[in-house]
Amino acid sequence: PFGVEFFGLHGDRAKAAPVRHQFVRELDVSAKELWRILDDPKSWPVWAAPGIAEVEWTTSKPYGVGTERTVFFIGGMEVYERFIAWTPEREMAFCFRGTTQRVWWRFGEHYSIRPLGDSRCELTWTIAYEPRHVFAKIHPVAGPIMRLSLKRYADGLVKYCRKHSK
Numbered sequence: 001p002f003g004v005e006f007f008g009l010h011g012d013r014a015k016a017a018p019v020r021h022q023f024v025r026e027l028d029v030s031a032k033e034l035w036r037i038l039d040d041p042k043s044w045p046v047w048a049a050p051g052i053a054e055v056e057w058t059t060s061k062p063y064g065v066g067t068e069r070t071v072f073f074i075g076g077m078e079v080y081e082r083f084i085a086w087t088p089e090r091e092m093a094f095c096f097r098g099t100t101q102r103v104w105w106r107f108g109e110h111y112s113i114r115p116l117g118d119s120r121c122e123l124t125w126t127i128a129y130e131p132r133h134v135f136a137k138i139h140p141v142a143g144p145i146m147r148l149s150l151k152r153y154a155d156g157l158v159k160y161c162r163k164h165s166k
Helices: 011-015 031-039 133-164
Strands: 019-027 052-057 068-073 078-087 091-099 104-115 121-131
Touching: 019 133, 031 104, 031 121, 031 133, 078 104, 121 133
Parallel strands: none
Antiparallel strands: 019 121, 052 068, 068 078, 078 091, 091 104, 104 121
């Protein structure tokens, strides 16, 4: 694996990222329930499918800033994440500290949760990255496909929340 520096998802640095995607979704779960879903490694391969095959927290609970995990993708790529923001039921953000494939120079995600009452919340999910080498060259074609995949994940989370709301 190689090191991937966090590009920044807060403030002006996020807006300056070479590639930035943002999805806002209203979810049929409370902020507390959404946090439980995001904390559950078994939920990610369901709502972020196809794509994520497995999520493994490599830091013991309690999780917080500095927590690390590994995400295994269908096709064999692994990404190694370090959390840089962790406020239960409000926000989490991570950056890649490395990957097994040289796709990005820098990559980060930010999940911001806003309660909308007892059983609803709004998620603003921001992804910022800088494509690397071959991915940078094919990004004019691959970038829109990646955006569609990320949109499918956001919509998959909406469906997952509807199905698993308490």
